[in-house]
Amino acid sequence: MESINMHNINQIESIEEIFNGKRKNVTSIFSWGENLTRDYNAAVYAATDPGLGYGELRLSRWKNSRWSVKWYPNKGGFQIVFMDAETKEETALEKYNRIKNFLKSGSEVKKYTRKITKPLSGRTLTAPLTGIFSAITASCWERAEVADMEGFKPVSFKSQDSCLLQGWIYQTPGKKCSRGTCFLMHGFCENSLYHIETAKKLSEKYDITVLSFDHRFHGKSSKEPHYPTFGCYEALDLQAAMDYADSAELPYPYTLHGTSLGGMAAQRAGIEDKRVSGLFLISVPAWPWDAVWANAQIATPVALLINAAYGWDVLNNGNILNFRQSESHRPLVCYIIGDKDRYGISNLKKVFKHWHNGEHGEYDKLISESSECRKFFYTVPEAVHPEGSGYCVWHWKKFDSIEKEFFETILCNKEKF
Numbered sequence: 001m002e003s004i005n006m007h008n009i010n011q012i013e014s015i016e017e018i019f020n021g022k023r024k025n026v027t028s029i030f031s032w033g034e035n036l037t038r039d040y041n042a043a044v045y046a047a048t049d050p051g052l053g054y055g056e057l058r059l060s061r062w063k064n065s066r067w068s069v070k071w072y073p074n075k076g077g078f079q080i081v082f083m084d085a086e087t088k089e090e091t092a093l094e095k096y097n098r099i100k101n102f103l104k105s106g107s108e109v110k111k112y113t114r115k116i117t118k119p120l121s122g123r124t125l126t127a128p129l130t131g132i133f134s135a136i137t138a139s140c141w142e143r144a145e146v147a148d149m150e151g152f153k154p155v156s157f158k159s160q161d162s163c164l165l166q167g168w169i170y171q172t173p174g175k176k177c178s179r180g181t182c183f184l185m186h187g188f189c190e191n192s193l194y195h196i197e198t199a200k201k202l203s204e205k206y207d208i209t210v211l212s213f214d215h216r217f218h219g220k221s222s223k224e225p226h227y228p229t230f231g232c233y234e235a236l237d238l239q240a241a242m243d244y245a246d247s248a249e250l251p252y253p254y255t256l257h258g259t260s261l262g263g264m265a266a267q268r269a270g271i272e273d274k275r276v277s278g279l280f281l282i283s284v285p286a287w288p289w290d291a292v293w294a295n296a297q298i299a300t301p302v303a304l305l306i307n308a309a310y311g312w313d314v315l316n317n318g319n320i321l322n323f324r325q326s327e328s329h330r331p332l333v334c335y336i337i338g339d340k341d342r343y344g345i346s347n348l349k350k351v352f353k354h355w356h357n358g359e360h361g362e363y364d365k366l367i368s369e370s371s372e373c374r375k376f377f378y379t380v381p382e383a384v385h386p387e388g389s390g391y392c393v394w395h396w397k398k399f400d401s402i403e404k405e406f407f408e409t410i411l412c413n414k415e416k417f
Contacts, residue, residue: 129227130227143192146193157243165216166221170196170203170209171203171209179411180255183238183254198257208255215265227310229318231264231268235265253410254275255279256278263283264287267320268320272323277332278407278409281335283383286343286348331374332367336393339381364379
């Protein structure tokens, strides 16, 4: 364990230096004994982006105003926990500034929260979430019934937490659609029929079956208390869809095709589920907190309420940087995002690099030009996030050819995937 004198704290040039592996274990020389009193009601803060590392960084204080900083690696995400042996009340802002000044991390400091150990209870606490998400997603709750639509079959199944999910299977009339199954995942404030033309195109073009469903709190699927989690529970819902597909004996290989929120669900499920042969991910925020921070300040307290409603840190669980991929699980991974996407590219590239345990990936290169590579990243000039009108990645002239190579590579080489 490396010691750093508190009076020479500038030995740590930045908190990012710790997370990038230059200092694996750090503690001050002032961490004496075990009798610190943790203030569970204190605000908790992060000094840098949680995607940068794994572990827990604790800021501790004694009655004599001495402090200690401890880094605990490999805890699955990290926190800076404010620990105060005094009973003096402080505002969240005062605590935030004290930690910020002590760590000398300047503009890197971002507000964060501690893990929640008990779920919310009572309408007083859950009503705000229901009201917020009802107002935001109500426009996508109504969708046409698919029972009378040619080629469509309605399906329903339950997720791990008993959330009832409503969806459909599409097979091009007159075709066997037996080359594989594509799970088509829609974005936030959409429903499964928003991408109905994509389903028809994929099924007809590649002779595959397409399964899609409404995310929790979207379309016809369950609402309260099954709130959106921006990756974690949506991934469990997707795995429930794959379980349904297995029971219905839908054809392998399984591919995941996700846009925005759907892509977040797909990457979280796909990093662990060995049934997945490929992921085609469009305009995806890097991880849940990346999506939260890109939206107005009100999004942060809403995200904390989501954690509290589920009773554990579901937001950080949706970050695939916290999970190591099995060496035997090698799906083909393609990311496509616009350089004007409001969620940005830099964090998504960190996620991209994480796939296949950090092995080399190709940027803006066709799959056919690098047949042994298993991950590809494409940046579309001038494309924005797919919200309403605007130039999106699927308007790009190269989009169809990239999508075609993705599907044909998997479908024609099933033994490899």
